[in-house]
Amino acid sequence: MSDALSTWTNAASKNPVLRFIDINLRGAGQVIFQNNPLTGLFFLAAIVWGAIAGGQIDIAIGAVVALVIATVTAIILEADEATLQQGLFGFNGVLVGAAVPTFLADGAAMWFILVVGAAVSTVVMLAVSKVMKTWETPALTFPFVLTTWFLVLGAYSFGHLPIASMGPPALPHAVAATGAEPALTAVDLFVAWLKGPAQVFLINNPVSGVLVLVGLLISSPFAALFAALGAAVALAVSLVLGASLGSVTAGLYGFSAVLTAVALGAVFYAPSLRVTLFALLGTIFTVLVQGALDAAIAPIGIPTFTAPFVFVTWLFLLPKADLKPHPHGRMQGGLFAKKP
Amino acid sequence: MSDALSTWTNAASKNPVLRFIDINLRGAGQVIFQNNPLTGLFFLAAIVWGAIAGGQIDIAIGAVVALVIATVTAIILEADEATLQQGLFGFNGVLVGAAVPTFLADGAAMWFILVVGAAVSTVVMLAVSKVMKTWETPALTFPFVLTTWFLVLGAYSFGHLPIASMGPPALPHAVAATGAEPALTAVDLFVAWLKGPAQVFLINNPVSGVLVLVGLLISSPFAALFAALGAAVALAVSLVLGASLGSVTAGLYGFSAVLTAVALGAVFYAPSLRVTLFALLGTIFTVLVQGALDAAIAPIGIPTFTAPFVFVTWLFLLPKADLKPHPHGRMQGGLFAKKP
């Protein structure tokens, strides 16, 4: 495997077409932080499988088209070469391209905003990275989340952008635990668990979940382990708190938790017992934030996408290099300062 | 023209009363980035014309009162002198003062919050500028947007602040394209196009749009060109996507697009073909974001103001000086770092 990979990398370094393909595959891989073209291929396979199984091939086409456009936009804007090579301008694009055909109906207007959104995702990646770099923190998938929120919200204002599956907007209301919930079998739980990694790519399919986990395993066993654990923690916590069984079994409490667990446990901090406990706290909190944002966003009838992962992981990465708040006391200089 | 302007500037530099008037006129001009008192005079004329034509003279009074209060507040707070002279503490005030009487009914409570809001707009300008300066990015009209959101939202909590025209709060719902939309004539399109620049000042009047464009032309032909193009792009994109005809013909898809086009195409980047294409992408995206924010804000029954312009232009200006995101890999130092 590693030989094949180095042969490929070698070939890609010499041929501009192969290099372009390589960059795009790494872009797919970076959705779960993997700078690995084979991992990216597995992730794309997960999308294609899920799209075909669900009878929505336009999701697979959208993902690939948007991935390429996002990468090309970065090249046109002359973004940092080393970063480009790692695929860091593709991962938001692939998600934009998978999301738009999932929630909006096929049509010329949909493809128009998908193309615009894919190009914009690279601009937003540069913008968010610029801001977050101030605190040595990555943009994560926030460029995807922000861009796609803007795109799909338009369906409520533009008559030529009909909704495929989303909303309707509704006020949140408290759900009462009936105590008569149907019990989940072990198979139900296993399938729900596999759908967590699949839903990172907005795919509701357990086979896609396997492809995602295998893709991770190829590149980083640690990442695969934390992805599996993150999905399991999300399953347990959401069931214990009495979340909607429909959401739980569709993996909708799992995808952000998977990303938080991998980011905190295996990517941005050096793995250790303390880091694992910290990642566990973050993963549990991601499940709470998923429930919270589902309610908060209900009145505008759009999905949270990976916002729970982004917000929690930012909060858990930011403290990294500075554990010292501003004191509660007089500030020095500036407005109302005594003149010297 | 330029002779008259330098005579005025010369006179203003010697007489404190003329200088104060000069600063306020420049403040009006800075709404569309023009440091030019004559341009500001045209912009104020656009507001006054629209207010009188609409039978709401309090809008014109509000705009001038708030402009002066915002400027005076900056003087009292001893804000940076060079910035003050350019009118950069007035443009948010003039917009606060035009917006409040547009959406809230006349009365003592309305004037009270208008005065408080005008003073606060300068504080918010200083605060937002401080934050955005970190990334060498301007505050744009965000101080106006944020301050005025707070002011007009209060109408839903305070009984003595009745609403003039705003809301009612409603959940967004998908609009179906009927296919039976009435066709717009060339005159309809021309009037709708002119209302884009006018709505920058919350004025629904094509003559005001002419005054705004002429005011721009005096100061910067490039800015006038991009304003005209921005309004045209917004008209085309919103019609193609099937936006509500009522909103399109009132110029409500145009004003943010005008500002984005001028900001990206003629003010903050040096004009070139590549910059023009970049500004085009930003302007198209502004139209999508306008539709998105209209839906997102519907449940709380307030206008978006120029938020679509602010958000998109920030995203398109931020990448400017750094095209390098944080890598997806271990971070150095800090929390959980190995002890030396």
Place this chain on the structure above:
Amino acid sequence: MSDALSTWTNAASKNPVLRFIDINLRGAGQVIFQNNPLTGLFFLAAIVWGAIAGGQIDIAIGAVVALVIATVTAIILEADEATLQQGLFGFNGVLVGAAVPTFLADGAAMWFILVVGAAVSTVVMLAVSKVMKTWETPALTFPFVLTTWFLVLGAYSFGHLPIASMGPPALPHAVAATGAEPALTAVDLFVAWLKGPAQVFLINNPVSGVLVLVGLLISSPFAALFAALGAAVALAVSLVLGASLGSVTAGLYGFSAVLTAVALGAVFYAPSLRVTLFALLGTIFTVLVQGALDAAIAPIGIPTFTAPFVFVTWLFLLPKADLKPHPHGRMQGGLFAKKP
């Protein structure tokens, strides 16, 4: 008093158990910026009194448990020692712990999220402090607000987290002043005024308000004065604007205004006449923002907590050291810059 305090401080410096208690008491005191264990004891007494009087002892237990967990989390994460000693990792915890049992019904799930939220509040404090430190501005109670929003919103998604008192979610609607409002007696006004300081700790009880003011007086007469003035200004402005009498008499327009007045008038700027006028503007604006956020948050059925204080105080502290916005002109370098 001051002798007793120095005896205590001396004892605490020698005994780890007393030191831990001291840190936690200071944590309670820091809710209103006081690094003083006796003040913290008075604030805890205010919570305990209000909880017992309201028949909800779980609020007092929650506050103490969360305070301790937040502090312990800071110790485990090896946060800055000097900051820890001042109690700056406890004040968000105590508020999380008072808020959760106020709005959610008692039960295992509630205690689970309270414990998770208390630990997370310290992580969020570190994260927000890291960001705000860029502009030499404190995190204020935003970690409490953000963490608790996430926790209580979950009640709309998780069946095992029933609501005690919150919501229901509703679209805001304009309130008409009837002109037939019942007049408030002097006693009504006095009680409403005392509830402002009490509601800082989410307690609806005038005796608790007295305990809070006395706690402040012990530590800083200036802070006590501005707290009293802030509550009075909030009472006057909210009545003049026609706010709901139920909210006014429960102190719900007072708590954020109290915090803004103390922060701007007595803590972060050196007291002076100009600072007092600036604090007055900020306090009045806090009342407007309270009304605004009450309306904006109504569709998702959660309280604003101290968000009005946080947002306004940030806006009024940020300008401190830099009164110079970015000019409206071409930017240097970077994207689209001429190649050298």
